[in-house]
């Protein structure tokens with residue numbers, strides 16, 4: 227149905243589904259499989275909650291989420307690192323946290339992976355986030371709902 231409608235890329239594992247609807251790694255894996263079979267490109271969303279970060283478990287959680295699907299191999303996979311505590315909150319990961327988590331994801335998966343950052347991306351922080359080593363792109367939520375904000379992020 228999505229392919230018939232012209233869709234080429236889907237987001238799987240967004241935090242609203244993992245945490246709001248209880249979507250497990252197994253469900254995420256199944257969705258990635260099905261999307262691949264349908265010829266859809268997948269952006270896999272991963273990210274730790276605030277409690278997980280405070281407990282020093284951010285890397286372990288994200289690694290588990292990446293590991294759950296990455297050895298599929300045949301599905302063109304992009305990853306979006308979206309710390310749950312940064313989504314829609316106005317709090318953005320520090321540059322160092324974004325850089326180091328992207329490096330960790332890349333080490334967990336493969337060098338060739340495209341890794342985007344998401345979580346309160348705005349015109350005033352997008353350039354600096356994109357300038358971090360290993361941040362290949364941005365996944366923009368709220369700022370994309372405002373034409374002026376989105377236009378200020380896009381030309382980068």
Ligand SMILES: O=C(CO)COP(=O)(O)O
Nearest residue numbers: 313314345346347367368
């Ligand atoms: O969840 C997001 C995009 O999927 C991020 O949303 P915000 O940019 O509004 O934090």
